[in-house]
Amino acid sequence: MVFSRSVIYCNQNPRRESSQMLSSTKRAEVALVSVFSGVILIFFLVYCIIDFRDARSDNLLNLQNQTIGMVSWVDRNLDLTKLAMHAVAEGAPSDCQQEEISSIVGRLLRTVAVEEIEVRKHGSTVCVWKPPVDAFFSSGFCQSPRSENTVVLVSAEGGNGVVAVAHADTRCLLTPFLVSQRDARTEVHLAAGFDDETGGRPVRRVVAFPETSWWDAHAEVAVHSAAWPVSVGVSVPETVLLEAWAQRLPVHIGLFAVLGTVCWFGPIAMMRRRISISGQVRGALRRSEFFLLYLPTVEIESGEWVGVEALLRWRTRQFGTLPPSAFIPWLEKSTLIHDTTNWVMTQAAKDLKRLRETNDNIYVGINVPPSQLADERLLDAALTAFGGDGSALNRVMFELTEREMVDYNSAVVQDVVNRLRAHGALIALDDFGVGFSNIACLRSIRVDVIKVDKSFTQALGAQDFGSASQNPALMDMVVKIAREFDVRVIAEGIETKSQLADLQSLGIRLAQGFLFSRPVELDAVVSHIKERQMMAEAS
Template identity: 30%
Template sequence: MRSYRHYWMAYALFILIPVVILTLVSGYVADWQVRNRTHELSSDLTNHVNNTLDEAESLLLLLADRSQGICTKESLKLMRSLAYDYAYIREAAVINKGLVRCSSWGMHTPPIKMSAMDSVFIPGRWRLTNIHGSEFGDLNNYSNILALGIEADKGVNLLLNQQEFFRPLLSTGDVPVAALITIRANHQPLGMLLPNKNLLMYDGTAIKDGLPGSRYTISTESRDGLLRITTEVSPHYFLATWGLLAPIFVGSALFFTALMWGLWHYMKSGRGFSREISSELGRAIRNQEFVIHYLPTMDNQSGLCIGAEALIRWNHPRQGLVMPDIFIPMAERTGMIVPMTQWLIEQLSIEMGEWLKANPTCYLSINISASHFESPFFLKRAYQTLHRHGIHPSQLTLEITERELIDNSCSTTRKVLQLANQYGFKLAIDDFGTGYNNLARLYEFGFELIKIDRSLVRMAVDKEGGDRIFDAVLTVANGYGAPVLVEGVELAADVAFVARRHIHSLQGWHFSKPINSIEFKKFHQAHQMPNVNKLVPEVGYGRPRMASTVVN
């Protein structure tokens, strides 16, 4: 009898121990999931607030530059556009001598008097304050004012919709999350979102008590310590998560453990690889391992050099010169493409800034991708970099491929390209003829240069009937009205083919391979005398070729 009793005790322990262990493990996993979810929500909210205020500051800077504190037709049009195009902007206004002279709704007659605090500006300084709708006769209207001083009694401001600050948390489903945004210096709250998605404004009674605090509370600072953002997930969410995970762990112990083990190894290897590549690229930026080569752009009629495309190369300490088709996709996957492009703009401004200022009709171009659309402050920093070096934004052309334009034809892409136009950058569509785009899309985004893909040139020259396809694409491109650039001109036959067509400019190794800044400046100087490098075919050998004075 005793042996049977021992047998059943061992069997019970054999079942009970794994059940207890897996129940505890499921609790740990539930806790990890809630913590991870809290970090994600906090990160999403912080990034959203940063990006919103970054974009608002850029738009406010643009409004101040356009208006100079005076109500003009141009400034009124811009203010209406801001209120219409951006959901977080309720109204834009011009303040002069303590009075709202005009806003997105038009001229104010008589002007609206502002409070004493909101009427004083410090030139060039930002200010973020609260405002209650009762100051304008609307008791249910709460906003934040982002103001920029132009002079001591003159400035511009944006009336921001507080609810838009909490937009990432309004679609969290059944996650009971609360958030509080306060001005760190004086602990003045801007707004608090409750777990039931109700929004308390800065003068509400309950908001003064703050969030209750729990195990899943994260506080972050934003805008160089100006704002404190606190995100909190209710502990009830942990209990609900644990209640779902515990039966799964206990009932499917072996299968679930094996699956999680394999998944954990897979995720670990994937994250490790991404971190390694990201670390390598970050180190390359810090150690100045990237170099810029310039591919000259030639005028098809005069043969003059009118600009260049800036191409980034990686001078790897162990592998030597690495081509962009290898490391650019990795940079896009790991999120390093944006800092790489920011380095590219900074470096070409240093290398070519004086050249661009001495040659105001010339330009440089760089490639951008969908990853840049996800960073609203990319254009702002690019503009600030060029402005710091005294370069006009119109001398930098942003190239986006036709396929990228099709794959990312959303409101975000449209907004980023419109903002690029507002900053003064020129836009070019690259690899035209490979993505089956249409003229309506080109008109919508305002492209100022069309680059025909090199594959069409090879088809036109090497294959029978290819010239008809090239001419059809060229007709569509010329129908838009912007200058057309042909890439991949590598042979004298290519030059002869394009010389007889309505094409503005050319690129290709026939004129020069990608070269460094010093060699490019020499190349440009050698191709500045009118008609010295005229693209004409020589007679006698049956195949056209460049005139003998061309430097290849």
């Protein structure tokens, strides 16, 4: 009986090729996470900067409105002071009796502190009135510290030609504001009166804010009175504004946390799935990026191609064509192995149908990992691909790749193997001699074929027999084991004619290797079989 197989993966340095793809996928995933985190962080920082700018502007606008209120309060009191001075000018006697002026000031000026009132007539000073020290309208009752440029001269002329000029201390007008602003850590500054005239026009004094260091910077707001030579300024530390904005920071953090979570489990999760190996495998199945190449199984004596080994390849956009060893070791441990095996069986079934149109005796084998051998879905997938009749699998051989430990005595494995054999399938052991529990497998389940690992074949004719795995005598031992268990042998990895001669001397009839052919496409297999048939007919 002749036979062949199709495999899902090669065994040529799978660790290096798999690590390359895994590392590339890991780098892509790390890059995606880094970019996502960076974008969220940048947006958060930009949002915080804009929000802080807006919050700072709002706070300064609020301070400006308060300052405007202070200036309005000063204007009203200075207007009232002017009315009081008019009353003094109208009613003040020539001898400027203190009691009468005190009566007028006490009656009209309840909120303005007056340092002195000068009464003039015809340009000459008649008298100067000073408030009693214990009077409530005395500047001595001001709670704010005395500073320069806080006194405003308020004058009014009576009908009798008398002019009264009050020296009003405006700092006292801001005392209640100073008290209320102190809790907000603000400082109120005042500039009253005019500087020297420039070009014939008086220049209002500018508020002189105290100098501060860069680490203690202050934001400043100044408002000038339109009616009186008074300017009021408010200075607030930038740290106060920052602290006020920081109270809103937890809300912003919560907002961006929700936004980041939605994006992470939404579009970012979709992108991560797509760039992950599982996502790329799903995409490859969907986009038909997988394809099969075939390595022939040759009958040594006649040179006939009695079967083919289908090698799964993956043609990716980024890495080009990948060998199975770059992704199958990972795939075997994932849930996608079932989907990939289904694809291999479906494609192999189509190709087998075409091959049997040329040679009805040709076989195809499907390589399955031990985990799938314990999955009852394997039989359903095989019957779906190759047909559901009783002999649907009589041209199919399932090879067991012993890269992992498996309990061949389990009820599930025994049931799957028996049902596969009941439909005509052959069972083979791949990489015999280097896997797990080869002999135990031969004793547990009925095996039809063993495929000797290429390390035994390539040791034939070698000069260095230092290790047991390289000793050619081991090949003879494998042949004896095969005869004892009544199974057939396929030698893998034949590359030289001397190796082929040694195999013939051991009685091995079937072999694979680059000495006969490298993996080729299905059309090349069909063409080779037809050429051999034409040569046979011609002879």
